[in-house]
Amino acid sequence: MDVVTILEIVIGISVVLVLWTTIENHIFTVTSYQLKEEKLPKEFDGVKLMYLVDLHNTSYGRDNRRLKAAIEKQQPDYVLVGGDFLSKPDDNFVAAIDLLSFLAKRYPVYFVNGNHETRMKHNPEKYRELYQDFYSMLTGLGIKPLSNKNVVLKRGAAQIRLHGLELDESYYKRGREKPLTKQAMVRALGQCSHKEYHILLAHTPNYFESYADWGADLTLAGHNHGGMARIPGVCGVLSTQARLFPPYTKGLYRIPPYKMLVSAGLGSHTIKVRFFNPPEVVMVTLYSGKDN
Numbered sequence: 001m002d003v004v005t006i007l008e009i010v011i012g013i014s015v016v017l018v019l020w021t022t023i024e025n026h027i028f029t030v031t032s033y034q035l036k037e038e039k040l041p042k043e044f045d046g047v048k049l050m051y052l053v054d055l056h057n058t059s060y061g062r063d064n065r066r067l068k069a070a071i072e073k074q075q076p077d078y079v080l081v082g083g084d085f086l087s088k089p090d091d092n093f094v095a096a097i098d099l100l101s102f103l104a105k106r107y108p109v110y111f112v113n114g115n116h117e118t119r120m121k122h123n124p125e126k127y128r129e130l131y132q133d134f135y136s137m138l139t140g141l142g143i144k145p146l147s148n149k150n151v152v153l154k155r156g157a158a159q160i161r162l163h164g165l166e167l168d169e170s171y172y173k174r175g176r177e178k179p180l181t182k183q184a185m186v187r188a189l190g191q192c193s194h195k196e197y198h199i200l201l202a203h204t205p206n207y208f209e210s211y212a213d214w215g216a217d218l219t220l221a222g223h224n225h226g227g228m229a230r231i232p233g234v235c236g237v238l239s240t241q242a243r244l245f246p247p248y249t250k251g252l253y254r255i256p257p258y259k260m261l262v263s264a265g266l267g268s269h270t271i272k273v274r275f276f277n278p279p280e281v282v283m284v285t286l287y288s289g290k291d292n
Contacts, residue, residue: 027278027279028060028066028067028070028266028278028279028280028281029278029279029280029281030070030074030280030281030283031263031280031281031282031283032283032284032285033252033261033282033283033284033285034285034287035218035259035284035285035286035287035291036287036288036289036290036291037197037217037218037286037287037288037289037291038257038288038289038290038291039196039197039217040160040197040286040287040288041155041158041159041160041197041288042158042288043155043156043157043158044153044155044158044160044197044286044288045286045287045288045289046285046286046287047077047078047155047285047286048074048075048076048077048078048283048284048285049076049077049078049079049080049199049220049283049284049285049286050071050074050076050078050079050080050107050281050282050283050284051080051081051082051220051261051263051281051282051283051284052079052080052081052082052085052263052266052281052282053081053082053083053084053114053203053220053221053222053223053263053265053266053282054082054083054084054085054114054222054223054225054263054265054266054267054268055084055085055095055096055099055265055266055267056084056085056086056087056116056265056266056267056268056269057085057086057087057093057094057095057096057267058095058266058267058268058279059095063098064095064098064099064102067099067266067281068099068102070281071103071281072106074281074283076107076283077107077108078107078108078109078110078153079103079107079108079109079110080109080110080162080199080201080220081100081103081109081110081111081112081143081201082112082114082201082202082203082220082221082222082263083111083112083113083114083115083116083117083118083201083203083222083223084114084115084116084117084203084222084223084265084267085099085100085111085114085117086116086117086120086134087116087267087269088269093134097134097137100137100138100141100143101141103143104141104142104143108144109141109142109143109144110143110144110146110151110162110164110201111138111143111144111145111146111164112145112146112147112164112165112166112201112202112203113145113147113164113166113203114203114222114223115167115169115172115203115204115223116269117131117134118166118167118168118169119169120134121135122168122169145164146162146163146164146201147164147166148164148165148166148188148189149163149164150162150163150164150189150190159196160196160197160198160199161193161196161197161198161199162198162199162201163189163198163199163200163201163216164200164201165185165188165189165200165201165202165203165211166188166203167180167202167203167204171204171207172204172241173241174241174242175241175242177206177241177243180207180210181210182210182213182214184210185210185211185213185214186214189214192214192215192216193215194215197217198215198216198217198218199216199217199218199219199220200214200216200218200219200220201219201220202216202219202220202221203221203222203223204221204222204223204224205219205221205222205223205224205248205249205253205260205262206223206224206239206241206246206247206248208221208248208253208255208260209255211258211260212255212258212260215258216258217257217258217259218258218259218260218261218284218286219258219259219260219261220260220261220263220282220284221248221260221261221262221263222262222263222264222265223239223240223265224236224239224240224246224248224249224250224262225240225249225264225265225268225274225277226249226250226263226264226265226274226277226280227239227245227246227249227250227264227277228240228268228273228274228275228277229273229274229275229276229277230249230250230275230276230277231276232276235249236249236250236277248260248262249262249264250262250263250264250277250280257291261282261284263280263281263282264277264278264279264280265279265280266279266280266281267279
């Protein structure tokens with residue numbers, strides 16, 4: 001095989017890969033889960049939670065029409081947003097703000113910061129008033145930010161508790177993963193009452209063991225973008241912190257009786273690579289009963 005032939009093959013493969021990742025970045029899926037939860041009050045049987053994370057200011061069609069239509073079709077009872085809706089600070093954030101405004105007019109919406117929002121929040125000398133403007137917009141729309149806070153969701157006489165965990169930037173550093181202790185969880189969120197059913201919004205899935213140890217019955221996470229490229233049916237290849245074959249990238253994970261759902265996210269930033277890994281909306285329906 002001569003040099004020209006090899007070069008042609010390399011160019012051909014490169015073109016296919018570029019086209020593939022371009023297509024995958026623009027076509028999202030809706031992934032549905034049905035979970036039986038023994039601690040879930042019967043009044044919440046059949047409750048529908050929509051989980052959105054890692055939008056990174058992406059738009060699917062003009063004014064995000066395709067994404068909005070998919071959300072309305074699912075008719076969720078609650079919309080839970082796991083952070084990183086924003087991306088680079090020089091973006092205008094129009095897509096993120098427009099989508100959040102759309103959601104707030106139709107559903108109860110709860111929001112926890114991802115590492116991008118947290119970075120803007122704690123570095124005003126670099127990002128000026130961007131985070132404060134964003135936070136004011138959220139609260140003005142009636143969206144409830146959960147930065148190390150919790151809210152009670154009620155149906156009839158029954159209730160469950162929704163928590164939002166915001167970790168500081170030290171937990172997101174590449175190559176130097178900081179341990180998260182149960183004591184740190186308690187300092188951030190308080191003690192977890194095992195009598196109630198607890199849902200935890202935690203942007204990064206990398207600390208599932210700590211979330212379970214604290215007592216989160218169901219954790220919803222994202223951050224790793226599904227592993228960017230996936231080996232179909234096996235695993236994700238690379239985390240957003242440049243870790244090869246990270247343990248939590250996409251799907252349902254268990255440390256019985258605790259569960260964690262990880263979304264592949266709706267967008268990408270910097271390196272917009274996706275192979276066998278389309279963006280996704282996660283739809284969770286909870287049922288009261290014994291988990292088989």
